[in-house]
Amino acid sequence: MEQSILQINGVSRNFGKTQALKNLSMAVPRGKIVGLLGRNGAGKSTLLRIAGGMLRPSAGSATIDSQKIWDRAKALGKLCIIGDTPDFGRLRKIKDLFFVCGGLFPDWDNALALALVKRFDLPGNRKIKTFSRGMQTSLMLAVGLASNAPLTIIDEPSLGLDAVMRERFYDLLLEEKQKDAGRTFLISTHLIDEVARALDYAVMIDDGKMLCEGTVEALQAGYLSVSGDADAVKELTEGCRLLKQEELAGTLVRHVQLTAEQIRAIQRDPRVRTAPIGLQRLFVFLTEEKEAERNG
Amino acid sequence: MAEWLRASRLPGVLKYNCKIIGRLVVWALLIVLGVQVLSLALPPFTGDSFVFDGIRGNFEMAFFTALVAGILTAGRSSRFLLRFGTSRTSVWLGNELGLLIGMVGLLLATFLLNMLVGAALFVLTSLSPDLYSMTPALYQYELSKGLKNLPELLTYTLEWTAIFYLYGCLLRRFRVLTISVSVGVPLLFVILMLIPTVREGLAVVQGNNQGQILVLGLKWLQILNSILRFIEEHWDAIQLTAALVSLPAGYLVMRGTKQP
Numbered sequence: 001m002e003q004s005i006l007q008i009n010g011v012s013r014n015f016g017k018t019q020a021l022k023n024l025s026m027a028v029p030r031g032k033i034v035g036l037l038g039r040n041g042a043g044k045s046t047l048l049r050i051a052g053g054m055l056r057p058s059a060g061s062a063t064i065d066s067q068k069i070w071d072r073a074k075a076l077g078k079l080c081i082i083g084d085t086p087d088f089g090r091l092r093k094i095k096d097l098f099f100v101c102g103g104l105f106p107d108w109d110n111a112l113a114l115a116l117v118k119r120f121d122l123p124g125n126r127k128i129k130t131f132s133r134g135m136q137t138s139l140m141l142a143v144g145l146a147s148n149a150p151l152t153i154i155d156e157p158s159l160g161l162d163a164v165m166r167e168r169f170y171d172l173l174l175e176e177k178q179k180d181a182g183r184t185f186l187i188s189t190h191l192i193d194e195v196a197r198a199l200d201y202a203v204m205i206d207d208g209k210m211l212c213e214g215t216v217e218a219l220q221a222g223y224l225s226v227s228g229d230a231d232a233v234k235e236l237t238e239g240c241r242l243l244k245q246e247e248l249a250g251t252l253v254r255h256v257q258l259t260a261e262q263i264r265a266i267q268r269d270p271r272v273r274t275a276p277i278g279l280q281r282l283f284v285f286l287t288e289e290k291e292a293e294r295n296g
Numbered sequence: 297m298a299e300w301l302r303a304s305r306l307p308g309v310l311k312y313n314c315k316i317i318g319r320l321v322v323w324a325l326l327i328v329l330g331v332q333v334l335s336l337a338l339p340p341f342t343g344d345s346f347v348f349d350g351i352r353g354n355f356e357m358a359f360f361t362a363l364v365a366g367i368l369t370a371g372r373s374s375r376f377l378l379r380f381g382t383s384r385t386s387v388w389l390g391n392e393l394g395l396l397i398g399m400v401g402l403l404l405a406t407f408l409l410n411m412l413v414g415a416a417l418f419v420l421t422s423l424s425p426d427l428y429s430m431t432p433a434l435y436q437y438e439l440s441k442g443l444k445n446l447p448e449l450l451t452y453t454l455e456w457t458a459i460f461y462l463y464g465c466l467l468r469r470f471r472v473l474t475i476s477v478s479v480g481v482p483l484l485f486v487i488l489m490l491i492p493t494v495r496e497g498l499a500v501v502q503g504n505n506q507g508q509i510l511v512l513g514l515k516w517l518q519i520l521n522s523i524l525r526f527i528e529e530h531w532d533a534i535q536l537t538a539a540l541v542s543l544p545a546g547y548l549v550m551r552g553t554k555q556p
């Protein structure tokens with residue numbers, strides 16, 4: 001069995017003159033909760049729609065377990081995609097939706113779906129169209145979790161959900177992951193800090209291109225904030241990839257990318273302090289760096 | 297095969313169509329039932345005797361329902377199913393099967409309904425022989441006539457259902473063009489039929505050679521007439537060909553339709 005469940009190879013996608021994805025390659029590791037992080041318009045939804053078989057790439061290929069996705073039942077049968085806009089077709093009731101899902105997803109767990117309806121405080125007997133946007137999103141998330149699909153893709157799960165429901169969703173996500181270690185979740189969001197606690201792996205994209213990818217642990221370990229005496233910070237971070245520099249009350253803070261050896265050396269030096277860069281800040285720094293490059 | 301069926305999500309597509317097309321069929325049946333009940337209930341109030349239509353499948357209702365169901369299925373239903381990552385092949389196959397089964401079911405149900413109305417007439421005839429009339433011989437005759445016509449009606453229903461699904465797919469993909477063609481082509485025929493009449497009228501008004509223009513107009517009408525006659529004579533073959541072409545064409549049109 002391959003290490004990755006979803007493979008994106010040199011994918012580009014044009015919409016008229018706009019290029020939403022630019023020769024993007026990535027692999028989604030099996031059995032992980034993967035965050036696809038990016039700003040609005042970075043190409044996240046386009047990438048997910050290609051991965052979900054809804055869009056055909058202009059160039060490159062998208063495969064699930066090395067099987068092409070576009071209009072291939074075998075590959076598509078392994079995934080469940082929950083879009084950012086809730087859509088229930090012409091189905092009126094939750095029980096109708098679950099009845100249909102029972103046929104759409106080979107490993108559908110109806111008992112879990114009903115339990116999730118309760119966990120999300122959804123009114124089981126009301127017509128779906130009378131639900132608020134948040135309730136509709138919750139229902140879609142319940143479908144995604146109960147689908148038991150080997151690869152579950154969720155586009156912007158936070159849209160319309162209040163803070164309590166968002167936290168509840170991340171808890172449920174972790175619960176489901178614990179129950180079935182083989183399941184893979186690919187979640188796109190721009191609320192990075194919120195989702196960070198649930199993620200095993202992160203892929204950051206900007207302007208249709210890859211910014212960086214890796215396990216959350218490795219990403220957070222490789223990038224550090226070094227602060228302290230200005231001369232010492234400058235000396236110790238000399239030659240490192242500098243993401244951002246800030247001066248706060250006579251203290252210099254440099255956010256840098258470091259090798260394991262450099263980290264050990266810096267952490268031994270009593271003149272400076274180090275702190276991990278949060279995923280969201282790292283994303284912001286990397287995006288700003290790219291933006292500066294683009295603007296010359 | 298079993299593995300493909302499991303992965304294809306075809307059972308899910310059929311379940312969805314069972315809910316949506318099933319609901320539409322039930323509504324259509326309720327309308328037919330309502331009309332029948334109303335027509336059965338009216339004679340005591342109007343004083344006119346009840347005219348029994350005979351035992352037959354209601355093709356007109358199946359035709360209209362197939363049009364509505366075809367448009368709905370090719371539109372919002374397909375979008376919903378594709379959004380969950382269902383393959384286009386499964387959506388197309390499930391939709392075609394759902395529509396064909398649904399419309400055949402509707403036609404057969406209307407046939408059964410007419411049989412029941414006929415049976416109800418026996419009771420009403422015994423209660424009010426002036427207003428209602430049904431005899432075992434008439435019932436037997438109408439039933440055998442209806443059964444004889446049923447295969448033809450079923451074929452027509454299947455053919456039109458396939459055509460309407462393609463129409464729905466075209467409407468979803470090329471909305472403006474499809475509406476323009478569906479309104480424009482019949483309009484063109486009407487205009488072509490009217491042109492000779494208009495010309496003649498103008499010629500009379502302008503005092504031109506009426507005889508010559510009348511001949512031209514007649515020739516034009518003859519051409520149109522021969523086209524219409526050809527269509528009428530070969531209508532069954534044209535309908536069957538259109539239906540057979542519609543089946544794969546529906547898939548091809550749907551396959552290339554963009555998802556929102």
